[in-house]
Amino acid sequence: MFALLDGNNFYVSCERVFRPSLHGRPVIVLSNNDGCAIARSNEAKALGIRMGTPFHEVRARLPEAGVVALSANYPLYGDMSNRLMALAAGLGPRQEIYSIDECFVDMQGLGGDLRDRALRLRERITQWIGLPCSIGIGPTKTLAKLANHVAKEAERRPGSPYPAELGGVCDLGRLPAGVAVGDLLAATPVGELWGIGRQLSAQLQAEGLRTALALARADAAALRRRFGVAVERTVRELQGCACIALEDEPAARQEVSCTRAFGQPVTTLAPLVEAVSEYAARAAFKLRRQASKAAQVLVFIHTNPFRRSDRQYARSATIPLRRPSADTGTIADAALRGLRAIWRPDYRIHKAGVILLELQDASLVQGELAMEGEAAWAGADRLMLAMDGLNDRYGRGTVQLASAGLGGEARSWSMKQQWRTPQYTTRWEDLPVARA
DNA sequence: TCTGGGGTCCTAGGACCC
DNA sequence: TCTGGGGTCCTAGGACCC
Numbered sequence: 001m002f003a004l005l006d007g008n009n010f011y012v013s014c015e016r017v018f019r020p021s022l023h024g025r026p027v028i029v030l031s032n033n034d035g036c037a038i039a040r041s042n043e044a045k046a047l048g049i050r051m052g053t054p055f056h057e058v059r060a061r062l063p064e065a066g067v068v069a070l071s072a073n074y075p076l077y078g079d080m081s082n083r084l085m086a087l088a089a090g091l092g093p094r095q096e097i098y099s100i101d102e103c104f105v106d107m108q109g110l111g112g113d114l115r116d117r118a119l120r121l122r123e124r125i126t127q128w129i130g131l132p133c134s135i136g137i138g139p140t141k142t143l144a145k146l147a148n149h150v151a152k153e154a155e156r157r158p159g160s161p162y163p164a165e166l167g168g169v170c171d172l173g174r175l176p177a178g179v180a181v182g183d184l185l186a187a188t189p190v191g192e193l194w195g196i197g198r199q200l201s202a203q204l205q206a207e208g209l210r211t212a213l214a215l216a217r218a219d220a221a222a223l224r225r226r227f228g229v230a231v232e233r234t235v236r237e238l239q240g241c242a243c244i245a246l247e248d249e250p251a252a253r254q255e256v257s258c259t260r261a262f263g264q265p266v267t268t269l270a271p272l273v274e275a276v277s278e279y280a281a282r283a284a285f286k287l288r289r290q291a292s293k294a295a296q297v298l299v300f301i302h303t304n305p306f307r308r309s310d311r312q313y314a315r316s317a318t319i320p321l322r323r324p325s326a327d328t329g330t331i332a333d334a335a336l337r338g339l340r341a342i343w344r345p346d347y348r349i350h351k352a353g354v355i356l357l358e359l360q361d362a363s364l365v366q367g368e369l370a371m372e373g374e375a376a377w378a379g380a381d382r383l384m385l386a387m388d389g390l391n392d393r394y395g396r397g398t399v400q401l402a403s404a405g406l407g408g409e410a411r412s413w414s415m416k417q418q419w420r421t422p423q424y425t426t427r428w429e430d431l432p433v434a435r436a
Numbered sequence: 437t438c439t440g441g442g443g444t445c446c447t448a449g450g451a452c453c454c
Numbered sequence: 455t456c457t458g459g460g461g462t463c464c465t466a467g468g469a470c471c472c
Contacts, residue, residue, distance in 0.1 A: 031440035038440070038472095056438035072440085099472045197470050228446065230470080257442065306439055353441090415440095444471075451464080 001107040001137060001173070002246065003118060004144040005088045008132040008152060010101035011039035014080045015070055017130045018424045018432055026067040030055055033261050033415045034071055042156050071417040079425045083129045091121050091135075094248045104141055106246045115171040122168055137171040141244045142237035145194040146212060147172050150184050161187035185213035185238070195234045200227060212238060252290050252359065258282040259353025262413040265304065266349045269340075271413045272301065274405035276339045279354040280332035281401055287331075287356055288384060291363070293324035294356035297331055299338035304350035313349075315342035324360055327380045328387070331356065332401055 007013055011029040016022045026043035030036065037044075037053045047065055049058055055069070062069060081100045089095045094106040107114055118135040125133055134155070136147025151170035154162040162184065163176045172181050191201030193212055204227075209215050216238035224232035233243045258279040266272055276299060287294055302314035317338035325331060335354045387399045405411055422430035 033438095033440070035439055052440085054439040059438080102472075195470070199469060228469090230446070253443075255443075259441065261440070304439085351440095355442095416438095442472090444469100446469085447467090449465090451462100453462085454460090 001110075001114065001139060002141050002144040002242075003091050003105040003107050003114075004098075004102065004136045004141070004148045005091065005105065005118075005121075005133055006102035006148060007084060008134060008156075009039055009041050010081075010131075011072065011077055012041045012044075013131050014077050015073070015421060016041075017080070018076075019421070022068060026065060027070065028067060029070050029072055030419070031072060032417075033263060034069075034418055035261070037069075038072065045156070069419055071420040073421050073423065075423045075426045076421065080129065080131065084125065084131055084133070087121070087125050087128060088133075090124075091118065094246055096246050096248050097250070104144065104246055106248075107137065113174070115169055115174045118169045118171065119167060133168070135169045137169070137173065139172070139240050140237040140242045141246075142194050142234055143172060143240070146184070146188060146192075146238075149188065149192055182213055185216055186211050188212040190215055193234060193238075195230055200231065203227065204231075252292055252361070254359060255355055255357050256283050256286045256290070256292070256294070256359065257353060257355040258286070259300075259351065259355070260415055261351040262349070263416045264412060266413050267345070267347070269343055269345075271411070272339060272343060272349060272352060273336060273403055274411060275352050275413050276335050276354060277332050277401050277404040279352065280335040281328045281404060283354045283356050284326055284328040284331045284384075285388065287326045287359070288362075288388060291361065292359040293326045293362050294321065294331065295324045295358035295360070296320050296356070297334040297338065298355040298357055299335045299342070299353070300355075301339070301342060301349050301352045303347050307348075307350075310348050311346075313344065313347040317342050318357070324358075325380075326362060327384055328401060330380070332403065336403065 012027045015027065015029065024043070025041070026047055027041040028037040028044050028049060029039040031038045034055055036055060037049055037051065037058070040049050040051070044067060047067065077100060084101070085095070085097055085103055088103050088105065091105040092107040092110055096104040098104055110117070114137055118137060122133060122135055125131060134148055134152040136144045136149065136151055138144040138147045147170040150162045151166050151168055153160045154164055154166045154170070155168055158164060163179050165176055175181065188211060190196055190204050190210055190212060191198070193215070196204065204215065209218060215235055218235055220232045220235040220239070223235055236243050260275070260279065262275070280297070296318055298316055298318045300314070300316035303310055303312050305312065319334040319338045321330065321334060390399045391397070424430055424432050
């Protein structure tokens with residue numbers, strides 16, 4: 001038996017914990033560069049602001065509707081996520097942290113009533129950290145996801161076809177009297193299912209498969225031939241056959257990247273060198289944090305594809321490293337070589353990124369070092385250790401590459417974040433002050 | 437004027453080999 | 455006109471997730 005727990009409107013809810021005046025108001029949180037709405041409060045959803053809506057499309061009508069727009073504050077959300085996950089782990093013996101605001105919990109072998117257990121845990125989360133959440137329980141991950149969707153929608157939209165009395169927890173094994181699992185499946189559009197996105201949803205609907213129930217009753221083998229193995233798995237999971245296991249040991253990433261759109265277009269090489277240096281350094285840091293090394297560095301730049309009137313340009317270069325590395329200098333050097341090879345003047349560059357590929361465990365690589373110049377390579381590792389230590393202790397950017405520029409507002413390429421809230425829980429200077 | 441970032445998996449098709 | 459068959463590996467692109 002699986003549970004899926006996730007935070008409701010997670011980023012907005014994190015902001016509300018520290019600014020209670022935002023409760024009851026329409027609130028949206030924007031993506032990097034204040035580009036799109038990536039989280040909406042229920043009130044904002046009710047106004048018809050959809051996930052991913054470009055901010056400039058709705059901006060003009062926000063004041064009239066009383067909508068508060070905030071820039072994304074990832075340090076805050078990450079810290080709140082850690083607190084949420086620590087409490088959610090109490091739901092059962094094994095936990096898979098699936099994203100910043102969701103986790104699966106294996107409830108196999110637990111005694112007692114699972115629904116009651118989930119209701120108590122949800123209450124504790126509200127009380128201890130002030131985040132609203134929903135919990136779905138079912139025999140497969142896909143059904144737990146669906147149950148979670150039911151719990152959330154039932155609470156958010158009183159007029160929805162789902163039972164109103166769930167209280168934020170939907171256990172498919174213990175539904176309200178008179179409600180069957182088939183009723184919930186029949187009321188759920190196929191596009192709401194985990195693994196069915198826009199394209200598949202349109203194709204399945206064209207075949208007459210409009211609801212989760214229709215899909216659950218379909219011939220899994222026939223659908224595999226038409227739509228591939230992923231859809232077959234979804235069908236079997238809906239039928240109650242668990243095909244997707246809980247992964248409580250997170251696997252090391254196979255690639256690590258840092259990519260950003262710029263606050264304004266860039267036409268010269270110098271700011272690109274700064275940006276790519278910084279992205280390379282950040283990607284290398286992520287690499288060290290997961291104890292990996294990379295054998296290839298990919299760097300890309302491109303113009304703004306939404307600006308049809310601009311001449312478009314998109315190139316990438318993949319640079320193999322002489323030996324796998326997690327050294328900021330080595331990786332930045334490779335990225336800059338790639339950048340110089342692909343950069344052309346006369347284009348308005350809108351975005352750049354560094355992606356580290358062919359990752360391997362750092363400990364595997366060390367065996368080869370004795371072959372040549374071991375001392376020098378161990379020295380590079382020690383330098384990185386020292387740099388990460390200083391940046392951890394005194395704050396990000398304390399020690400950095402000279403090529404990344406001297407920072408400050410002089411960096412014309414920095415992203416826009418006009419409405420960023422304080423890092424209440426992760427920066428001493430931003431600690432909230434309580435008054436008696 | 438203004439449109440995110442960071443991932444994973446699957447499939448089709450080409451290159452290559454015997 | 456006619457030109458094997460089968461297997462593996464790699465890559466690019468598409469679809470999905472949050």
